[in-house]
Amino acid sequence: MKNLLDVRGLSKRFGGLTAVSDISFSMKRGEIFGIIGPNGAGKTTLFNVIAGQHKASAGGVTFDERDISGYSSDAIARLGIGRTFQAVTVFKSETVAENLRRANVLRRRHNPLAVRSAAASEDRFRAVASFIGLGDHLDGVAGDLAYGLQKLLGVGMAMLIEPKLLLMDEPAAGLNPSEKREAGTLIRRLRDELGISILLIEHDMPLVMDVCDRILVMSQGAKVALDTPSEIKRDSRVIDAYLGDDYDFA
Amino acid sequence: MRKTYLAYLIVAALATLPWVVGGRYVFHVATMITIMIPLALSLNLMLKVGQLSLAQAAFMGIGAYGAVLLTMRLDFPPMLSVFAGGLLAAATAAICGPVFLRIKGVYFALLTFAFGQIVNLVFQEWTSLFGGNSGIYGIPKLSVFGMRFSTTQHYYLFGLVFCAVCYVALRLLERSEIGRIFQALKEDETLSRSLGSNALAWRVAAFVGSALIAGIAGGIYGFYIGFLSPDAFTFWLSVDLIVMNVVGGATSVLGPVLGAIFIVPLPEFLREARAFQLLIYGVVLIIFLVLIKDGLVTLFERRKPG
Structure with missing residues (x-):
């Protein structure tokens, strides 16, 4: 079966500032896909472009075999992309x-x-x-x-x-440790019991590494790496850009 | 809840007041109230989707001129013309709405202000059709089922019926799923759209509905007054409608009704003090904004906070 989501060369500029720069990735059906990166990396802007709240400056998005580039946010929601803020x-x-x-x-x-x-x-x-x-x-x-x-x-x-796809923007931010664990369980249940694919922005590394099938790392609007959690943990570019030398993947 | 019934009782009692007091002049003021209530309600409908429209006077004008001209030029029966005038205003809103309502908040208010000015200018300058500033004279009377509206009382009764229809329609709307949708769009449009709601289409629908009500009220006004000129439909009328909503309370459908009942007769009471009329009007508005922020209706209804 074809990919659920194809993001092709997506860029978003606000005046002179490039918030998202030439991002491409694909999501399979049933995948839990994470996006990580430091604050200001353009993760939420990328979400807003996919969800139709912002128009892309360049590139396009295909969802469920339909080109949704330029669709309004409500039309995209009706096609089956839900989001949380x-x-x-x-x-x-x-x-x-x-x-x-x-x-x-x-x-x-x-x-x-x-x-x-x-x-x-x-x-x-x-x-x-x-x-x-x-x-x-x-x-x-x-x-x-x-x-x-x-x-x-x-x-x-x-x-x-x-929704067929749910965009979740930092679902665990502000939660206490036990609530974070429950959030992880909920994300899995959404996929396993309801078949909803998940695109997840999250800063909580243990949660991301635990639930995600693949992870996209962004820094300053651009793609740094895209791989499975175990590979991401080992990627020196990721550690430089974001995690820091002494990062502990508890 | 019980207090709302008290408000209904008071409104009903006030509605019978012209027969108690009597006199053509009292009936005239009462009839003007019944024309202004639907207009205030039409603005209230836009406020329910969180948009302040300054175009209501223009829609009233389109309804009034449209209805009167359909009868005078094309021999439409007057009663049919009143509703056709309303449909004309609604059609205008349906054409302009998809453009206007892409813009929200203060910008929408300014845009509708400009629209109102343009419509008024057309009434003034297209003299062959609208009679310019000298207006249109010799407008025939309304009639229903062959009965001619020969006295002010007839118009008053007809106005009351239209007020009741508008009030009930808006109350039903408020309590329906559409009321829920409007409330959601007004409170958080980004969230509502993320849940699939076509906010623009709903705002256009509210705009069309509000123009329909304003247009019909305009038609009734035209046939009642018997003379049309552009200065009946200026920006200041739209401002008066805002004042009625503020004084009565815009959060409730009953609010604009109370507001119109209070504001329309006010100049009549101030007739003796003509020089101070605007001043007193202003003072009354300030008193309301400071002391009864959410309007007269709060004396009768407990509103939810926020």
Whole structure:
């Protein structure tokens, strides 16, 4: 089968600044693919270009055998690319249930003329809530939840668009060690139980090395290396660019 | 919840007030309120998607001129013309919306301001069609099922019905899935779009709906007043509509209704103090902004924080 995602020579310039420079990689279906690199390496910008929030300055993206270069972010979401954000992005003043209902209705009635398929949506969001472990928090106000739970809610909302590929921007940032382990488990379950491929930006090395099938290392907008975790750990270019001589891959 | 019913009771009581007080002049002011309520609601609909439109007066004008000219030039039955005028305004919004609504926030407000100025200029300068600044005279009366609207009371009753229809429609919209979508788009568009929502299409839909309401209100106004000139549809009317939403409370559908009931008669009470009219208007606005930030409606409804 063809690749799920092909990124070809993607560049993004903001004025004179090149945030992403000639990045190419491919993702297979069912792959958990990591992107690492120091702050300012252009990882989130790369996400934003793939997700259609920014237009690429050069290069293109093919998703599921369709060229999605230049598509709007909502069209890309409808084709099956979900995303979570670096900062918590949920509707903070609403309950968990309302957040999930909104995610559901935003996708289902994506424009005023969209046909209303009266799917059993209530069941669907309950299933998602229990999958991410928020089944007991449905009536809690999202903004009052612990930080880690708000991040989980963001994942749950993205799940409701039934993505084939989920872009996760630092899912473990700000989590405590046990929450980080749970995040790793959740990422695996998304792939193993639901067949969702994952493109992951993460700074937590043990987590990245543990869950990812392959890793792309970026520095100053450019590709430094692309390989399996075990090879990345040994790559001197990576250690120079990012990890540092005395880096410990605990 | 109970307090909302109190607000409904007060509005209903106020609606019957013209018959209690009596007099043609009172009915005139009341009729103007019933024309301004739908207009204030039409702006409220745009505010629900988080966009401030200064084009509502222009849509009212398009509806008014459109309806009156359809009847006077093409012999459309007046009642049909009122709705056709609304559709004309809606069609204008449907054509301009996809361009205008790519731009958001302050820029959208400025763009709709410019649009309003251009529309008004067309009314002024295209004299062969719109009569220019001397306006259009001799507009026939409305009629429904062969019954001619011969008194102000008839227009008042018709206006009340249209207000009720608009209010109920917007309340149903607010409670429906579409209300949920609008709220989501207003609170976080990036998130909403990442979940697949075509934000632009929804904003255009709100724009078209708001133009439809404003256009129909314009048609009713044209046939009621019997005389049309461009200065009835200036930027200042759009500003008044904002004031009605602020004073009444823009977070609720009831807000603009209360705002219109409060603001429209205000100049009439200040008639004696004409020199101070604007000053008092300004002071009232400041008092509201400082003391009753979220509008009159907060006296009756508890709003969710944020």
